[in-house]
Amino acid sequence: MTARTRRPARPVPTDELGQLLFDVFAQDCPSRHALENVTGRWGLLALVALRDGTARFNALRRRVDGVSEKMLAQTLRTLERDGFIHRAAQPTIPPRVDYTLTPLGRETADQLFALIQQIEGRMPAVLLAQSQYDER
Amino acid sequence: MTARTRRPARPVPTDELGQLLFDVFAQDCPSRHALENVTGRWGLLALVALRDGTARFNALRRRVDGVSEKMLAQTLRTLERDGFIHRAAQPTIPPRVDYTLTPLGRETADQLFALIQQIEGRMPAVLLAQSQYDER
C-alpha cells in the first residue's frame, strides 16, 4: 500500500492528557480501518452470520451468498487479526476449522444486526425514494 | 456494471403470502445494496457527519477527511436517491447546496453512530489483538 499524499498526513491525534484519540473522521486513524473491516461488504455479513453460533468455512461460504473463497478467507483473517472472531483449526484429515465470535465480535455483530434490522424494516421507504428519484 | 454469473441469480424472494423479503444474505437483494451504500467507506462517515445538522458540500468534504470531490458527490447522490439525505440547492451565484438527514437518515445515522462509539471504545482491545496476531 502506498502512502496517500493528498494532505500532509496527520499524526495519530492525542488529547491534552496524551491519550490516544480514535477519531474515525481522521484519515489513517486506526478506528477507521477497524470500522471498515467490520462494515465492509463481507465482514459485516460474516460477523452477523456467526451470531447463530460456530460455523465452518464452507458453511459460512454458503450462508454469505456470493462471496468467493478468496474474499472469505481474506475477510476472516482480518477479523481474526482484529480480535472479532476466533479460529480453531483441528489438525485432522480432512481439516476442520471452526469460526466463532469473540465477546468483542458478539458486541459488534449485535450492533450490526440492529442496523440490518432497521434497514430491512425501512426498505419499502427506500424503494419508494428510489423510484421517486428516478422519475426525473 | 455487468451481471455476476457465479450462480443463477435468484429472483427477489417472496414468502408464502407473496410479500417481498429483504434478506441481506441473498445476493442482489435490494436491502444488501442499500446496506452497502450506508455502511460504505464514505456513506457511513457522511451520514454520521450530518447528525450535527445541515452541512454544505465543502464543509462535508473538510469533515470527512480524505474523501475526493468525485467520491463525495457520488456518495451523496446515492444516499439522496435512497432517501437518507435531502439535498437543497439554491439557484444563486455562487451556488449553495445544503444537505440534511431525512428522518430515515437520522435513524440510520444514529445506528451507525452507536456502532462507531462501540468500536472506538474497544480500540485498545483491537490494537492488542492485532499485535498479538502479528507476533507469529
Add this chain to the structure above:
DNA sequence: CAGTATCCATTTGGATACTG
C-alpha cells in the same frame, strides 16, 4: 461554491487450478 469530465493508477474481486 458546487460540482462534472477525463484520465489513469491502484485495488478489489472472481475463475481456475492446485495442495495437505
Add this chain to the structure above:
DNA sequence: CAGTATCCAAATGGATACTG
C-alpha cells in the same frame, strides 16, 4: 475440507482541468 496461488477483469478512487 479448507484453504493458497495465479492470473486477469472490473470497480474504485484520486489528480487535474473545467463550468455555470
